[in-house]
Amino acid sequence: MRKTYILAALTVIMTVGSSCNEEWTDEQYEHYISFSAPLDDEKGVTHIYVPYSRTDTTGNYSAGGEGRSNYQLPILVSGSTDNTRDITVHIEHAPDTLEELNYARYATRTDLYYQDMGAEGLNYVSYPETAEIKAGENQTLLELSFDFRGIDMSDKWLLPLRIAEDPSYGYEAHPRKNYSEALLRIFPYNDYSGDYSGTLVTNKVVTGYNDDGTPIETSESITKSTIRAYVIDEKSVFIYAGIVDEDYTDRKTYKIKLTFEGDTNGAVDISCDNAEEIGFELAEDVTPSYRISSSMDDTRPYLEHRYVIINNIDYYFNYIPVEGTYIRYHVEGSMTMSRDINTQIPDEDQAIEW
16 A cells, blocks of 8 residues: 555656646747847946947958947847747837936936937938847847947937837837837947046146246145046047036036047147137146056956056136136046956957946
């Protein structure tokens, strides 16, 4: 009798086990189509870093010339089983979603709105209307082609895309918006752009002048933890003067251009297109310079730490809070950018750990 019970129990266990195994061969979810564009911050956008110019291994331009580049955006088929059919995914521009985002984040502050890189009449980006996912594959890459020549990065450029749906397409876009839509904040980069430490840059208010013309300054200083340098071209970037950043209404007025001579070290030419308007002046007898250095990580030997150090920053400018008044600042110091690069990855834009 005891043997009979044991055999019966084993039969039940084997049946249940077989049932579980068969269950996992069935689709557990849905084969939704979505972008791989995880959100980077509380503002609900995805930061995309693209080389200002795409070059090949020999250093020649590989995407049409200086200022032209590309980025491959992944499109995925979700689910617990492999995709078994060819799927033609349709891509569309989503300006309505950008409008919703802008109003949700900034309400009536239109000066802070993201600008639509894909708007009609602009030639900064192009992409195919469809992308093919082959049977047996669960993803494909959407080729985004960029032409950054003449772009003004004081505009907050964003590319809004959507997985288009139609019963005739034979697929279903992911029901969650942050999967079926991509809000791509585009940042072209060169060797000198990125986030610099601003803790060694002082911003002091000029309260008057001595008889010999030297400025009288406050002892207190305003500092910014981070100073972002935005691309202008292959050898130039701009930063915002002093305390100004991209959340200022009049930020375009306070763009300070930095042009780098040489390849890894040399002089830095600092200028301002609105010098007369904001009273921009370089300090006398000071030559701004830079150098690029690198070192390998002590514990991860494949990781390169690359540093761009800009020394002898020294200039004056007027911040104009309201028309007819101004506050004169003296900006002085040095700033350093650190960029971590995984040398095991051949494509540098994928190798950089942003």
